[in-house]
Amino acid sequence: MTIIDSFKMAIDSLGINRTRSALTILGIVIGITAIMMMMSIGKGAENLILNEIGGLGAETIIIRPGKEPTGPSDLGNTLFSDSLKKRDLEFLKRKENVPELVDVMPAIIVPGSVSFEGETFSPDIFGGSAEFFSQAFGVFPEEGVLFDESDIKGRASVAVIGSKVRTELFGNDSATGKYIRIKDKKFRVVGVLGERGQTSFVNFDRVVIVPYTTAQTYLLGVDYFHEIITKATSPDVVDRTARDIEATLREAHNITDPEKDDFFVVTQQGVVEQIQTILGALTAFLSSVVAIALVVGGIGIMNIMLVSVTERTREIGLRKALGATEKDILMQFLFEAILLTAAGGLVGIILGALFSFGAAFALKQFGGLAWQFVFPVSAMLLGLGVSALVGVVFGLYPARKAAQKSPIEALRYE
Amino acid sequence: MNLIKARNIEKIYSDGTHALHGVSFDIKEGEFAAIMGPSGSGKSTLLHIIGFLDTQSAGEYYFNGKSFLDYTPDEVAHIRNQEMGFVFQMFNLLPRATVLENVTLPLVYSSVKGHLRETLARKAIESVGLSHRAEYEAFKLSGGERQRVAIARALVNKPQIIFADEPTGNLDTKSGKAVMEIIERLNEEDGHTIVLITHETHTAEHAQRIIKILDGKVESDEVVGNRYHAREHFKK
Ligand SMILES: Nc1ncnc2c1ncn2[C@@H]1O[C@H](COP(=O)(O)OP(=O)(O)OP(=O)(O)O)[C@@H](O)[C@H]1O
Ligand SMILES: [Mg+2]
Numbered sequence: 083m084t085i086i087d088s089f090k091m092a093i094d095s096l097g098i099n100r101t102r103s104a105l106t107i108l109g110i111v112i113g114i115t116a117i118m119m120m121m122s123i124g125k126g127a128e129n130l131i132l133n134e135i136g137g138l139g140a141e142t143i144i145i146r147p148g149k150e151p152t153g154p155s156d157l158g159n160t161l162f163s164d165s166l167k168k169r170d171l172e173f174l175k176r177k178e179n180v181p182e183l184v185d186v187m188p189a190i191i192v193p194g195s196v197s198f199e200g201e202t203f204s205p206d207i208f209g210g211s212a213e214f215f216s217q218a219f220g221v222f223p224e225e226g227v228l229f230d231e232s233d234i235k236g237r238a239s240v241a242v243i244g245s246k247v248r249t250e251l252f253g254n255d256s257a258t259g260k261y262i263r264i265k266d267k268k269f270r271v272v273g274v275l276g277e278r279g280q281t282s283f284v285n286f287d288r289v290v291i292v293p294y295t296t297a298q299t300y301l302l303g304v305d306y307f308h309e310i311i312t313k314a315t316s317p318d319v320v321d322r323t324a325r326d327i328e329a330t331l332r333e334a335h336n337i338t339d340p341e342k343d344d345f346f347v348v349t350q351q352g353v354v355e356q357i358q359t360i361l362g363a364l365t366a367f368l369s370s371v372v373a374i375a376l377v378v379g380g381i382g383i384m385n386i387m388l389v390s391v392t393e394r395t396r397e398i399g400l401r402k403a404l405g406a407t408e409k410d411i412l413m414q415f416l417f418e419a420i421l422l423t424a425a426g427g428l429v430g431i432i433l434g435a436l437f438s439f440g441a442a443f444a445l446k447q448f449g450g451l452a453w454q455f456v457f458p459v460s461a462m463l464l465g466l467g468v469s470a471l472v473g474v475v476f477g478l479y480p481a482r483k484a485a486q487k488s489p490i491e492a493l494r495y496e
Numbered sequence: 497m498n499l500i501k502a503r504n505i506e507k508i509y510s511d512g513t514h515a516l517h518g519v520s521f522d523i524k525e526g527e528f529a530a531i532m533g534p535s536g537s538g539k540s541t542l543l544h545i546i547g548f549l550d551t552q553s554a555g556e557y558y559f560n561g562k563s564f565l566d567y568t569p570d571e572v573a574h575i576r577n578q579e580m581g582f583v584f585q586m587f588n589l590l591p592r593a594t595v596l597e598n599v600t601l602p603l604v605y606s607s608v609k610g611h612l613r614e615t616l617a618r619k620a621i622e623s624v625g626l627s628h629r630a631e632y633e634a635f636k637l638s639g640g641e642r643q644r645v646a647i648a649r650a651l652v653n654k655p656q657i658i659f660a661d662e663p664t665g666n667l668d669t670k671s672g673k674a675v676m677e678i679i680e681r682l683n684e685e686d687g688h689t690i691v692l693i694t695h696e697t698h699t700a701e702h703a704q705r706i707i708k709i710l711d712g713k714v715e716s717d718e719v720v721g722n723r724y725h726a727r728e729h730f731k732k
Pocket of ligand 1 (some may be wrong): 510533537539
């Protein structure tokens, strides 16, 4: 007997009991569908997040004041800490301190809204450097210009706004040269940014950027920064540069014990790793749920196969009398189990792909996310492999029982 | 040469039933022997032992000069496949498989290649006169047709010996005769050794020899003087 013979026999007997076969594989179908969706959606989420972070650039290093938050209670600490000041900029800009730093920008977050002739809008208002933002995130003015170093030095009341801010305040009219109000202070719009959408940092269509010096003095009346954003020469030197920054700031702040740091450094690498860790943990959890589903599905298959072996005692005896060896019978029943689970796997793969495509479509269409459908080839292969394996594992016992039946016991079975 | 050699065969089933009490006989190659006896006398038990489907509890049994224990399980399977053909008392066929598929089954478990299988199976089906039913599923056949399919299956591998356990037991006289005619022909024209089990005297008298079994013992072992020929009977 050849493998093809075993295969044909298995198909024939499964065909006789179609409804039962279909119900038997339900558990496997559900398990594999879940694997496919999990992998597809997980990968899609990872891509989405990494793309957004990618917008910020892997060479970006952010310095925040206060202690690194280890829980929600530390958050206030950070927001109201005033440890980052102008002298830190000078320390950081010195080449001998941080040799691989190319650019430094302090950032100020201004709560509030903007208005123009009765129209009001609540954007994200930043005090910073328009040129730095433009470079770091690849956003460029579609209308007008960016404000420059001299505007920052002179605490000029100028603003660069996002495309959505412009339509909200000005409709279809040009915005450059007009004066908008932020906290009762007038700012002249010098440029409007092109559409960029959501990034990990902020939605650039909804921003208003003013010089950080202006924000400090006229909008908030503070002398510290909420954040200092810096760039290293390349992603490879980020770790070293982060350590240089820490050393430099400790020197500037007269800190000897790193435990007492009043600032902390965040690299994109760290964020990426954090996200991957979270996604990994989530996937591991879901995987264990799926694994349980597959085991339950496998036990279902074993159960049905055992029933089938008993029901077909007579057939087994007859086959043995006609010359089937134990191996022939074993193969026949094992193939049935594998065929069942593999069919379940196949259906699961198709359903999983369809559902994740649907989910991707919905997230894009109704969730407004830049979500891309990912067909998880690895999940497909895994799904097929796992389902066949479940067939082998849970089919082996019933198949062995069938193979070991003695022909006369089988022939006398009523 | 004695194809079958049984000496003092005993069979005690695991529940204690003592089915055979020392049975001895020989069957020569080419012989047509009938084993006769009332229900429960141990005929099927004996057939299972001489057909290598079961083993005796005591005594010796040789097929072609060798005993069951001389073979590995796979070799036993091979002998059942190549050298023996079985027609059972009941439940002979896979009901959902076609006649052709049923007859092909022994070829599947032998080394016969795929394309030859169908040719051989169709030939065997033709020889029992059922070519017009080849594609029928077995459960659609009449009792007589089923037994003829079982015979076709038993002879498809050209075995040395064919064991038939009450092949006419559940048939009316007419289909019973058709079956016996085929069995006779297998012995006379094709030279198969035949062991036929029956409880009916007129069926047993088709054989050259009748071994009578009663309560697990050989009661008598005699040559049939006036053999009964199915074909002659038909002419009358
Ligand atoms: N597997 C078994 N376990 C226990 N006892 C059995 C078994 N098989 C048969 N027997 C017993 O052995 C005895 C002989 O049975 P066997 O089937 O050989 O009779 P038989 O001559 O073929 O009868 P019949 O003409 O009705 O087919 C009977 O008493 C039967 O109950
Ligand atoms: Mg019997």
